Amino acid sequence: MRKILVALTGLALAAAFLSWGLFPSEVSVAEAADGAIVMRLAHINAETDPKHKEALKFKELVEEKTGGRVKIEVYGAGVLGDVREVIEGLQLGTNEVVIEGFGTIASYTRLSLLDLIPFMFRDRAHFDNMWNGEMGEKLLAEAGEKAGMELFGPSYRGVRVVTSTKRFTDVDGMKGLKIRVPADDMSVKTWQALGATPTPMAMSEVLTGIQQGVVEAQENPPILSYNFGLADACKYLIRTNHRWSADVFMMNKGYFEKLPEDIRQAIIDAGNEAAAYASRLITDGEGECFTKWADAGAEIIDPEIDGFREATKTIVEDNFPDLVEWVDKIKSVQ
Numbered sequence: 001m002r003k004i005l006v007a008l009t010g011l012a013l014a015a016a017f018l019s020w021g022l023f024p025s026e027v028s029v030a031e032a033a034d035g036a037i038v039m040r041l042a043h044i045n046a047e048t049d050p051k052h053k054e055a056l057k058f059k060e061l062v063e064e065k066t067g068g069r070v071k072i073e074v075y076g077a078g079v080l081g082d083v084r085e086v087i088e089g090l091q092l093g094t095n096e097v098v099i100e101g102f103g104t105i106a107s108y109t110r111l112s113l114l115d116l117i118p119f120m121f122r123d124r125a126h127f128d129n130m131w132n133g134e135m136g137e138k139l140l141a142e143a144g145e146k147a148g149m150e151l152f153g154p155s156y157r158g159v160r161v162v163t164s165t166k167r168f169t170d171v172d173g174m175k176g177l178k179i180r181v182p183a184d185d186m187s188v189k190t191w192q193a194l195g196a197t198p199t200p201m202a203m204s205e206v207l208t209g210i211q212q213g214v215v216e217a218q219e220n221p222p223i224l225s226y227n228f229g230l231a232d233a234c235k236y237l238i239r240t241n242h243r244w245s246a247d248v249f250m251m252n253k254g255y256f257e258k259l260p261e262d263i264r265q266a267i268i269d270a271g272n273e274a275a276a277y278a279s280r281l282i283t284d285g286e287g288e289c290f291t292k293w294a295d296a297g298a299e300i301i302d303p304e305i306d307g308f309r310e311a312t313k314t315i316v317e318d319n320f321p322d323l324v325e326w327v328d329k330i331k332s333v334q
Contacts, residue, residue, distance in 0.1 A: 028093075029258055037070045037263070039096040042086040044078040044203065049227045050285065051099055051247065052076045054155065054278035058099075058249070061270035066263055072097070082202050090149070090252045098250040101157060102140075105250070106184045108147035111139065114326055116186035118312045121244040121330075127156065128279075130333045131246050139326070140248065150256040153271030156279040157245040158221025158286060163234035165216045167299070171195065171307035180206050180218040189319050190242075193311050207233060221245070223282060223289045231296035238301045240308060247278070 032038050041058065045051040052074070059072035080086050080095050083104050089095040103115035114120075121127045130136050131154040144151040168174045175195040181187040183200035191198035199215050209215045210233040218230065222237065249271040256264060294300055316327055 029255065032071060036068060037259070038073065039070060040073045040075055040080070040094070041097040041099070042075045042080040042089060042095040043099045044076075044081075044083055044086065045224070046077055046227045049076075050223065050278050050281040053281060054247075054274050055099055057277050058097075058153075058270055058274040061273055062267055065266035065270055070263060070266070078204055082204055084202075087250065090250060090255075096251060096255060099247055100250060102143075102151070102154070102246045102248045103182070103184065103186075105143075105147055105149070106186075108149065109143045110320070110322065111143040111146065111326065113184065113186045113320060114139065114323060114330065115245055116182075116184060116190075116243065117316060117323075117327065118190050118242045119309050120327060124156075124159075124244070126333060127244040127246075130330055131156075133333065135329060135333050144253060148253050150251040150253050151248050152268050153249040153275035154246045155248075155275035156282050157247045158223055158282050159241045160219050160243040160245060161222050161225070162217055162219045162236075162238040162240050163222075163225050163230050163293075163298070164236045164238060165210060165234055167236050167301070168238065168303065169301055170304040171311055173303075174217075178214070178216045180209060180215040186315070186320070189315055190312055193315060194308065195311070203228065206230065210234065219243075221282070222293065223285055226289055226292055231293055231298060235298050236301060237290070237293050237298045238303050240303060240305070242308060242312075247275070249275070 030038050041055050043051050043055055055074045055076060059074055062070050062072050075095065080089055083100055086095060086098050087100065087105065090098060101115060103112055106112040106116075121130070136154055140151040140154065143149075162174075162179070164177070166177060168177070171194055177196040179191055179196045179198055180201045181191055181198040188198045188200065201209055201215065203220075206215070206218050207229050210218065210230070217234070218225070219240070219242070220228075225231075225234075251267075256267075259267070290300055316323055
């Protein structure tokens with residue numbers, strides 16, 4: 001069904017816009033019969049996932065703050081497509097809002113790769129201070145300008161770990177490991193530096209890929225991994241804690257700027273509040289999630305981390321020198 005929807009809205013147009021790296025500014029704002037503005041919010045996560053709860057909270061807050069002048073329709077679980085498709089949907093008009101990782105828009109702005117750098121954040125406090133402070137605002141504003149998007153409402157997505165069918169306790173033990181990674185250069189370079197064999201793959205295909213032996217492992221926040229059913233296939237959860245990632249709300253900037261000013265502000269405020277709500281859900285749920293993994297039969301492993309840090313310490317300067325200045329700024333945040 002979703003493939004038909006995307007096809008009907010014009011894949012050729014999507015390819016053209018992707019080649020430019022920008023979204024179009026000529027967009028229309030759809031209205032319901034009662035005159036309310038209708039926005040479709042898309043994400044790929046299950047209804048049990050904090051991201052879906054964040055979407056519902058955003059819907060509640062937007063409709064409340066606009067007095068019903070805006071109505072949000074939530075489409076989760078990949079109903080409107082996978083990550084690439086829902087982001088393309090912002091330009092095709094199949095959806096108006098997306099909640100997804102900041103690191104998923106590298107095709108539109110290289111600044112997105114900052115979300116994918118291993119071991120850049122010292123700890124959770126450093127992550128929060130960056131994203132919720134002046135540096136985070138500047139990063140979203142500059143990335144949004146380059147991508148043709150309005151980016152707002154950063155939330156804690158969870159620290160990333162490895163779930164695997166093979167056991168390892170240090171960087172040497174994962175040599176040659178066939179690991180699923182997102183389709184971005186930073187992730188590929190990172191796992192190559194660690195000696196693994198990275199395979200880009202859509203998240204919706206990972207469980208089947210592991211079951212069929214196409215890949216032996218994957219890396220994601222533990223809650224997301226559990227909600228995608230990976231505890232049924234992976235008997236080892238290795239707490240590499242290699243990346244602290246943020247989810248953000250995304251909208252087509254041309255569409256967003258056509259909205260009345262008070263509605264734009266209500267959307268931003270609602271996104272920030274919903275993001276804070278989602279961050280609390282993730283934080284409260286992480287400990288419980290490790291228990292769920294253990295109850296499902298997984299061995300929880302805390303590996304020796306120094307080797308991972310050493311192997312990846314020059315990833316940015318060797319492969320992405322244009323990001324070095326931003327990395328230094330982020331690391332300087334107290």
